[in-house]
Amino acid sequence: MTFKWRDNSVRILALFIAVILWVYVTNEQNPVTDISYNITLEANQPEGYIIKGLPRTVNVRFKGVRSVTGTLQRMDFSARVDLSGISEVGEQQFPVQITSPPGVEVLQVTPQTVRLQVDRIVTKSVPVVVSLKGNVADGQQAGEPVLKPPVVSIRGPSQVLDEINQLGVTVNVNGAKDTLERVASVETGAEGVSVTPDRVAVTIPVIHVPSKTIPVRIRLTGEPAPGYTVSEVTSNPLSVQVTANDGILNSMTAVSTMAVDITGVASDVEKEAVLLLPDGVKQLNPESVHIIVKISPVEDEQQPPPENETPPESDTQPETQGRSQAGR
The missing domain is CATH 2.170.120.40 (YbbR-like domain)
Incomplete structure (x- = not known):
């Protein structure tokens, strides 16, 4: 069968014009647009580890035709860091993974990777020491404090716990005349560190001293x-x-x-x-x-008395209590 160009040329030209018109109308009525959103960054929390330095959001820039992008919202995108493979501590770098709806192309993610501080959660036992505030009553003396329990357990990041060798509590003994029994709260002052138990009983003997x-x-x-x-x-x-x-x-x-x-x-x-x-x-x-x-x-020395004259007796002053020239 012979293709008849002369007979079909009009049809081909009409199809070509139709395609051009369709492209033109599509670009004019439904153009491709670029949009960016700040997306909340999430991460799975691996058991036994603590993670620091995770940004709250990442910026995602994407493109698509207006008919698609015009219906999208932030919640249609998700940003995530996979921490399931963590096995070491210290600073580590992880890629940001983006999930986007169909019909759009992700152009850029800022940042593409995040640097996180990874540390293990450990437990450690430390002694509790007591500091006394104030002074007991006159004639009294505070003895050695007795704690129950004398040792507590702390749990938190290993690098933080390495710096904690003891915990302290303060008891006010001002004016005390008898043995004191108090319950004191034990605090670390360090973020992410817990204490068990967080309260200890303190007994402070107060005895009379002559x-x-x-x-x-x-x-x-x-x-x-x-x-x-x-x-x-x-x-x-x-x-x-x-x-x-x-x-x-x-x-x-x-x-x-x-x-x-x-x-x-x-x-x-x-x-x-x-x-x-x-x-x-x-x-x-x-x-x-x-x-x-x-x-x-210094007073001038007195002249010696005549040979036939007896010198007067000298008076010695008794030592006054509280006066001394010791050490001279």
Whole structure:
């Protein structure tokens, strides 16, 4: 059969024009458009691991004809990171997987990959230590705290738990006269770390300790300037309250200050001096005293009496409690 070009040329031309018109109308009435959405990024949580650094969203840019894209919404797309194959800890990179509806082409995903911090969830036992706030009543002493339980279990990221070797609780003992029993909350202060149990019972013995008023001994070192001498040494107060057991109190005669240097001085010295805490003493009240060291010019030596004259007897002043030139 011979194809008759002359007879079919009109038909071919008409078909060609129809195709062109269809393409034209389609592009004009239903053009291809580009659209982008911020899509929520999801990830499966692998058991025994904790993941940080996952972005909340990724940006997806896609294209399609208007008749299709005009009906789409964010919820028609999904973005996901597959973490099921995790076996190591540290920083790792994962691709973002996009699921899109039919009729559209995904052009770009930002970001295409995400860097995540992966860490194992572990459990660790740590001791609990007690810090005391305030001071017990005068004449009383706080003993060693007793905790129940003394050790708790913490659970969280291994890298965080490596930095936790103990946990602390604080108990206020201010003014306490008898043994205290308290329940204290145990907290880590670290995100993602839990404590079991999160409360411990704390017992703090408070016992009576004897006290006694004992005079102050002022320690001086050095010598005043030439032509001057120490004429008087005094402290305010003259004595302090010492808390210790009976054996130590009975053996104490004075409480010394730290050494006060008067080398080369030619005028009175007035200052605060810290008291030295003797071995076995629990408390000094106060812990320092105000001292005054009076410096006077040396008086001229008296002329010796005539040979036939008996010199007058000299009077010796008794040592005043709280005054001393010890250490000179």
